[in-house]
Amino acid sequence: MTAEFLWGGRARPTRGPKPALTLDGIAGAAIAVADAEGLGAVSMQRVAAELGFTKMSLYRYLPGKAELIAVMVERALGRPPALTSPGWRPGLEEWSRLLFGRYLAHPWSIEATVGRRPLGPHEIGWMECALARLEGLPLRGAERLDTIAVLAGHGRTLAQQAAAMLGETEMIAAMAEILRLHGERFPHLTATMADAAGEEGAGQAFEYGLARILDGLEVLISSRR
Structure with a gap:
C-alpha cells in the first residue's frame, strides 16, 4: 500500500457506473463495526454486508483491508484541531486532551496506528499542530519530535487501559x-x-501524567534560556 491513496490519489472509481458508495461512507460503516466489536471484526466482507453491497463492490473504492483501516484512522482522528489556548504549555495540554479524547472514542485506533503503515494528512496534521506550539523554544528537532511522541504515548496508554x-x-x-x-x-x-x-x-492518571511530563519539559526549557 502507498500513502498516495490517503492523499487524494484514488478519490473515485475510474470505471463502471456512477459510484453508489463513498470512501467516507465505507469508513463510517467500518468504524461502527470496530467501535462495537473491535478491529478484528472489520473485514471487507463484513463492511460490505453492513452497507448492503457485495465484497467485490468495495474493491472499486479500496484496494484492500489495509487501505480500509488507513482510511478509518484518518476519519477517526479527524482534522487537526485549531488550538485556542495561548502559549506552548496550555497549547500542548489542549492538544493532548483532544488526542486522548479521540483514542477514548475509538480504542481500536491504538492498535491500528502501530507499526509500519502509510500516514495520511489528518495524522500528519496533528503532529504539525503540536510542533507549531514548540516553535521558537530552545529544543532540538529530535527533542521536539520526542515531546509529541511522549505526550501521544501517554494518552494511548491510558486510553488502552480504559478500553480494557x-x-x-x-x-x-x-x-x-x-x-x-x-x-x-x-x-x-x-x-x-x-x-x-x-x-x-x-x-x-491522565491529567497527573500530563502535568508531570510538561513540568519536566518546562525545566529543560528554562535551563537553556
Missing part, C-alpha cells in the same frame, strides 16, 4: 482486595494505598 476496563478505579479496587488478604507481604504498597484512600485527584 482496567481503569485506575478498578485497579485500586482489585489491589485493595489483595492487600486485605496479603497486606503483610507488601507493607509499602499497603501504606501508600491507605494514604491515597479518599484523597482528591484519585482516578486522574
